[in-house]
Amino acid sequence: MTNHIDTVLVANRGEIACRVMRTLRAEGVRSVAVHSAADAAARHTREADLAVAIGPAPARESYLVAEKLLDAARRTGAQAIHPGYGFLSENAEFAKACEDAGIIFIGPPASAIETMGDKITARAAVEARGVPTVPGISRPGLTDEEIIAAAPGIGFPVLIKPSAGGGGKGMHRVENPEDLPAALITARREAASSFGDDSLFLEHFVDTPRHIEVQIIADAHGNVVHLGERECSLQRRHQKVIEEAPSPLLDEATRAEIGQAACDAARSVGYVGAGTVEFIVPAARPDHFYFMEMNTRLQVEHPVTEEVSGIDLVATQLAVARGEELPFTQDGIVLRGHSIEARIYAEDPAHDFLPTGGTVTRVVEPTGPGVRVDSGIVDGSEVTSLYDPMLMKVIAHGADRQEALDRLDAALAGTVVAGVGVNTDFCRFLLNVPEVRAGDLDTSLLERVAPDYAPTPVPAEDLAAAALILAQPGTGSAEAADAWVADGWRLRHPAERHVRLAEGTSGVPGTDGVGTVVTVDPAESTVTVGDTPAFQRALDIKADREPEQTEETTFTASIANLGAGQWSVNLDGTTSRWALERHADQILLTGPRGTWALTEQPAARSVSAAAEDDHGTLASPMPGTVVALAVAEGDHVEPGDAVVVVEAMKMEHVLRAAEPGTVIFHCAAGETVPAGQPLATVEPDT
Known part of the structure; x- marks a missing residue:
């Protein structure tokens, strides 16, 4: 029997919703x-x-309300619902509710979701x-005491895992027995908050593990x-960053x-549909692989499989x-070639990967042979802490593999998300780590190399080209308009032009x-x-600051306007083609080394007063939610003591005291706060 499907409601948002709709359009199916x-x-x-609008901004009042989704499907005549990933995609009750409503759930049976959604029952089923x-x-209802008692027999290091859910929430690696009780408390809190179920189990942590999924x-x-x-070993806090196939x-x-x-794992639960079985594989003995979990949905990294399989x-x-049979x-x-994917997150890798947010002022998606982009953003998109921080995949x-690595690196060089801090440069750094190039991976590699990351500086040649273009009439500010004529270097006013350029976009932490x-x-x-021009040195000296010390690189230069925003720039005898877009003080410069997002700042700008150390005040480093007050109002704390815990985009950040003193809170647990809002003050001891 074949089910008629001509309209599908996509119960998701962002890049996965756009990706599903792309195929629905190609298949001639109406998308909701x-x-x-x-x-x-x-x-x-x-x-x-x-x-169809389904409710207020918080997901618990919109995307996570099953009845609102079912009502939208009924009102629009959708015969089926595609859940994407996240939200209700692995919710057995939602799958059953679809069935009861006579709506096809594009996913496995509710029974398979239920069994595989609980890691304890999943483990028993596949065994x-x-x-x-x-x-x-792993058995239902394990207490902290039972887990602590079993740990020595399992062998340290151990990995605490929540029975419900995934994505790294509630997972903690513990090296020493004395650290296990505190880790269990944290894991239960995270599991209860994320999945509504604080059940935990314990596994031995496999040495030099690789995360490989099928x-x-x-x-x-x-x-x-x-x-x-797919190889998914390059991950941070159990969140994948780079994936590849094979x-x-x-x-x-x-x-x-x-x-x-x-x-066999799929057969153990009568599985129907697309799914991913995840294995932990010892790097030294890949033939000794172990079942970890099954994701009963389409996976974020499914594009690399599509690229090598053609399916x-x-x-x-x-x-x-x-109801059709598989067409193969x-x-x-037959798997052909190699494919690699980078996830582009709204985060600041230079500042401990803190979540970022704001308005996307400009998106530039890369193109080229073998390059694909799955994106959920456009110019003007708002990025908030309400939803997952992943914005697109390249x-x-x-x-x-070598060609795939090189193509991805070049594609990332041409990827721009202006207005919001993203991890594109970090992904390029990661792709060029020697171990990554050699394929010598494990799940802790990213964490080991991350401290070596520093934002790639904009090359002097690129800054020179940007300043030169900005000095042309019609491309820069009014100050620049009188300096040049359009056809080159004929001088109108013999004055130098000073341009201060910073990488990144205004308002983005760290940039x-x-x-x-x-x-x-x-x-x-x-x-x-x-x-550093003389007037800037004078300002620094007047403000009792050390004048900026910078290395100088001087180029002989010439420029020609090619039209349509294109310029030919010659620096020290080398000619290159450049393009420049300007949006207020934000600049996109594209040249032979890719595209840079730059900000033009007032030339007299110096160190911001906001950077002065504000001792004792603990401000939110990101827009998010206060999930815990670690001490009580009026408590005394010592340096390093936890004071406030803020969560945003699946990440917790602990604010700690910098000096001894008494805590005064300016927030409450559960409160939504913007970046920079003072959350607590530690009044120093007198």
Whole structure:
């Protein structure tokens, strides 16, 4: 029997909603978007055939309310709901509610979601099919005391895991027995907050583990196949950053063996639809892999599998939901080349990956051979702490791993999200870590190398080109308009032009520094990068500051306007083509090394007074929610003591006392706060 589906409601937002709608459009299926009040103008609402408002901005009042989704499906005539990932995608009650309402849930049966959604029952189910699991203790209702008693027999280090949910929330690695009780308290709080269930279990932490997962898909006729594996070892706090297919670790024999184990795991719960079986694999013994969990939905990193297999997983999900048999067999699946994906998050890697937010003023998506972008943002998109921080994914496919790495690196160089701090530069850093290039990965590699990261400085040549273009009539401020004529270096007024350029965009944490002064001298046909003009030195001395010390690089220069925002710039005899977009003080410069997001600042700007140390005041480092007050009002704290815990975009940040004193709070638990808001003051001891 075939189910008729001509309209699908996508019960999600952001890039996954846009990605699902892309396939629905290609399949001739009408798409329905749902949106909260905060997402009324979001990209996914624009790309759908129809958009329905479902409630206020908080997800618990909109995207997580099953009845509102079902009502929207009924009102729009949708025969099916695609849940994407996150939100209700792995909620067995929602899948059952769809079934009861006569609406097709594009996903597995509720029973499979329920069994695999609880890691304890999932472990028992796959063990019954002979799928290997990590040594540990896992049964319903384990108390802290029982877990602590079992830990020595399991062997340290151990990994605390929540029975419900995933994504790293509630997971804690513990090296020493004395640290286990406190870690269990934190894990239970996080699990209860994220999943409404504080059940925990314990596993041995596998040495030098690699996170390898297998994409499976099954139909309602008993056919189950796998589409190869993905390497997801580059992750931070259990959140993946870079994924690739296939894994550089596995040989063909192990690939077939782990694929069969994944299919057996799916069969253990009567699985139907697309899903991912995750394994933990010792780097030194890849043939000794262990089942970790099953994600009963489409995975964030599914594009790399699509790129190497040539199979559209959303189209296949739709076919399975209609009751059709899989259009391919295991023998017919051929994996070609290599694909790598980078997740672009709204975060500031230079400042401990703090979440960022704001208005996206300009998006530039990369293009080129083998490059794909799945994005949920456009110019004007609002990025808040209400939802997941992932904004887009950049995917590259190549004939081999080296080509895929190179293409992704080049694609990231051409990716810009202006107005909001993102991790694009960090992803490029990560791709060029020697171990990553060699495929020598493990799940702690990213955490080990992250402290070595420093934002890539804008090359002097690029700053020189930007300043030179800004000095041309019509491209810079009124101050620049009189300095040049359009066809080159004929001088109107023999005055130097000082431009202060900073990487990043105004208001983004970590990118609003004092910048670099670039001096354009028409009389000498030179551009000097890093020069601090005399008036700036005078201001610094007057303010009792050390004058800025910068290295100077001087170029002989010439410029020609090519039209349509294109410029030919010659620096020291080398000519390159450049493009510049300007939006108020924000600048996008594209040249031979990619695209830079720059901010033009007043040339006289110096160190901000806001940077002066405000001892004793603990301000929110990000927009988010106060989830815990670690002490009571009036308590005495010592340096390093936790005072306030703020959560944003699945990340907790603990604010600690810098000096001994008495705590005075300016916030309450559960309060939503903006970045920079004072949350507590530690009055110093007298």
